[in-house]
Amino acid sequence: MARRNGTTAGAAVRLESLWKVYGTGQAEVVALRDVTVDFPASSFTAVMGPSGAGKTTLLQCAAGLAEPTRGSVRLGGTDIAGLQEKELALVRRQRMGFVFQSFNLLPALTGRENTVLPLQLAGRGVDRDWLELILERTGMREHIDRYPHELSGGQQQRVAVCRALLARPEVIFADEPTGALDSRTGEEILALLRASVDELDQTVVMVTHEPAAAACADRVLFLRDGRIAGTLEQPTAASLRAHLDALERAR
Numbered sequence: 281m282a283r284r285n286g287t288t289a290g291a292a293v294r295l296e297s298l299w300k301v302y303g304t305g306q307a308e309v310v311a312l313r314d315v316t317v318d319f320p321a322s323s324f325t326a327v328m329g330p331s332g333a334g335k336t337t338l339l340q341c342a343a344g345l346a347e348p349t350r351g352s353v354r355l356g357g358t359d360i361a362g363l364q365e366k367e368l369a370l371v372r373r374q375r376m377g378f379v380f381q382s383f384n385l386l387p388a389l390t391g392r393e394n395t396v397l398p399l400q401l402a403g404r405g406v407d408r409d410w411l412e413l414i415l416e417r418t419g420m421r422e423h424i425d426r427y428p429h430e431l432s433g434g435q436q437q438r439v440a441v442c443r444a445l446l447a448r449p450e451v452i453f454a455d456e457p458t459g460a461l462d463s464r465t466g467e468e469i470l471a472l473l474r475a476s477v478d479e480l481d482q483t484v485v486m487v488t489h490e491p492a493a494a495a496c497a498d499r500v501l502f503l504r505d506g507r508i509a510g511t512l513e514q515p516t517a518a519s520l521r522a523h524l525d526a527l528e529r530a531r
Contacts, residue, residue, distance in 0.1 A: 291318035292451045292483040298351035300337050311337040313506040324477045324484045326494035329503035335487045343453045344368045373402045377444030377452040381459040383436040391424040391439040414442050434465035441472050454486040470496045491520035
């Protein structure tokens with residue numbers, strides 16, 4: 281797939297013939313149905329669809345946070361779908377970054393301590409030059425030594441972005457990263473994620489229900505009833521709304 285700067289890249293994550301089923305018998309719910317999709321390296325993919333379409337389930341399976349019922353999830357050359365929890369935890373810590381709607385910062389730690397904690401847990405050293413570059417790019421250099429309760433919501437999410445970038449992960453998974461923020465602050469967080477792709481060669485996969493947020497992506501993947509219902513390259517807010525309206529009418 282071509283990025284906005286015109287380059288191409290292979291797959292950072294590949295889902296193949298992926299199914300996720302909850303419950304059994306009459307209580308059975310099929311959240312994902314035979315999904316095969318690549319998330320290209322050094323690109324920004326947004327995942328959208330109606331409520332209950334399987335967006336969060338797809339993200340959780342891709343990130344090793346939920347075990348697929350069958351199918352494979354390849355992170356680079358590693359099929360993470362068959363790994364034990366201890367192995368999965370190591371892969372998530374060393375090769376993935378996460379940005380969630382709720383920030384997920386530890387209140388007893390400063391922003392800096394929250395940022396470096398995953399590396400410390402993995403027994404890895406911190407590249408101080410890289411950390412300083414991230415703090416500069418995110419505008420957090422002057423605020424990073426404050427505690428979460430001393431930071432605004434936008435600043436807390438910036439800490440989460442710093443934490444996600446610090447380990448130089450192969451992919452960052454973002455689940456509604458602007459959902460708890462006002463529109464202006466949300467735009468700033470999206471700009472940071474966009475810049476992480478364009479300037480730092482990061483890979484971002486983001487679930488969102490907001491067309492304005494998804495318009496920051498290189499590509500939007502649409503889900504409906506657990507299946508892929510189309511893709512849209514170089515999206516705009518207007519083209520996304522039209523696509524989502526069509527999905528709703530087809531239900």
